[in-house]
Amino acid sequence: MSMPLDETTLDGRLLFAIPKKGRLHEKCLELLNGADIQFRRHNRLDVCLVLNHPIALVFLPASDIPSFVGKGNVDLGITGHDVILEAQMENHVTETLRLGFGKCALQVQVPDSGSIQNVDDLAGKRIVTSFEVLAGNYFKEIDARLGRLDGERTTIEYVGGSVEAACALGLADGIVDLVESGETMRAAGLHAIATLLQSEAVLIKSSVPKHAHLTPLIAMITSRIAGVIAARKYVVCEYNVRRADLSAATAITPGRRAPTISPLEDVEWVAVSSMVEKARMADAMDRLVEIGAEDILIFNLDNCRV
Numbered sequence: 001m002s003m004p005l006d007e008t009t010l011d012g013r014l015l016f017a018i019p020k021k022g023r024l025h026e027k028c029l030e031l032l033n034g035a036d037i038q039f040r041r042h043n044r045l046d047v048c049l050v051l052n053h054p055i056a057l058v059f060l061p062a063s064d065i066p067s068f069v070g071k072g073n074v075d076l077g078i079t080g081h082d083v084i085l086e087a088q089m090e091n092h093v094t095e096t097l098r099l100g101f102g103k104c105a106l107q108v109q110v111p112d113s114g115s116i117q118n119v120d121d122l123a124g125k126r127i128v129t130s131f132e133v134l135a136g137n138y139f140k141e142i143d144a145r146l147g148r149l150d151g152e153r154t155t156i157e158y159v160g161g162s163v164e165a166a167c168a169l170g171l172a173d174g175i176v177d178l179v180e181s182g183e184t185m186r187a188a189g190l191h192a193i194a195t196l197l198q199s200e201a202v203l204i205k206s207s208v209p210k211h212a213h214l215t216p217l218i219a220m221i222t223s224r225i226a227g228v229i230a231a232r233k234y235v236v237c238e239y240n241v242r243r244a245d246l247s248a249a250t251a252i253t254p255g256r257r258a259p260t261i262s263p264l265e266d267v268e269w270v271a272v273s274s275m276v277e278k279a280r281m282a283d284a285m286d287r288l289v290e291i292g293a294e295d296i297l298i299f300n301l302d303n304c305r306v
């Protein structure tokens with residue numbers, strides 16, 4: 001049964017903004033699931049109540065989330081670092097967690113077939129972008145450095161999507177757009193000549209929270225999401241090693257605080273348990289084998305608080 005939503009139903013609830021579509025949407029739903037934030041979204045409604053916490057989720061375009069949070073209309077949000085800067089909200093929101101997904105770079109791109117070699121060659125020409133503030137500031141500096149006057153400055157035109165088509169359509173000499181794999185850029189016959197910034201999804205809260213009573217709930221959600229992120233980033237590595245080789249072993253797997261060392265029936269040997277970053281796991285295992293460690297086991301984490 002769907003419930004009509006009005007200001008009374010939302011009263012006192014923490015408002016948590018989630019990208020309603022696009023690259024970050026699905027990943028955010030996975031995070032909410034991992035943090036046991038339960039909800040049922042009725043008929044694509046953009047506001048929905050969380051069943052097991054005094055929270056309401058608000059589904060918004062990722063690029064609108066920084067200003068909603070920055071102005072305090074919404075208490076918490078997930079969005080890209082890039083759109084926080086584009087919305088000029090970096091002094092109004094606090095980025096509390098980097099979430100490890102939505103990684104991309106904002107780059108200046110030009111046609112492979114053209115004569116433009118670097119950004120100075122683009123000065124005074126036409127740029128199309130969804131990031132008019134960041135691109136505008138970037139080219140303003142270049143124009144100033146090159147001493148360009150009114151009428152000779154780089155022009156920046158906004159489009160909401162499919163930016164990569166602008167050069168082929170004759171609308172632009174270059175674009176400023178996001179790149180992850182580079183597939184879109186290459187398919188459009190473009191290549192990057194400069195990087196404005198690197199971005200990833202972040203959890204944000206208002207720098208000047210309006211609702212003091214929500215502070216503990218914000219801390220709890222932040223801690224839960226941090227646990228889900230850490231669980232993805234780490235594995236638990238367990239192995240047996242000779243006591244004599246223990247210091248070499250713990251140098252390989254120092255753990256987050258310190259590894260857990262347990263005695264074995266055989267007094268010459270100990271068991272070690274330690275958290276290891278997934279990205280370092282294979283290398284750590286190779287090095288443990290080299291120093292004579294045995295029975296090396298790797299366990300994935302479902303969730304954690306570290």
Ligand SMILES: Nc1ncnc2c1ncn2[C@@H]1O[C@H](COP(=O)(O)OP(=O)(O)OP(=O)(O)O)[C@@H](O)[C@H]1O
Pocket residue numbers: 021022023024061062063079080081082083101102103104161178179180181199200201
């Ligand atoms: N290709 C990508 N890889 C990783 N992250 C990306 C990529 N494109 C965008 N992002 C991140 O996701 C955020 C939202 O961009 P996205 O294009 O998904 O949203 P949208 O424009 O609202 O949706 P859509 O493009 O589907 O209309 C960006 O601000 C950026 O932080």
Ligand SMILES: O=P(O)(O)OC[C@H]1O[C@H](OP(=O)(O)OP(=O)(O)O)[C@H](O)[C@@H]1O
Pocket residue numbers: 022023160161162163164177178179180181182183184185
């Ligand atoms: O380097 P890649 O892995 O190809 O990813 C980059 C593309 O992803 C985003 O587009 P999106 O899919 O959001 O489409 P849009 O242009 O309609 O926003 C971005 O604007 C690039 O076009």
Ligand SMILES: [Mg+2]
Pocket residue numbers: 022161
């Ligand atoms: Mg997009």
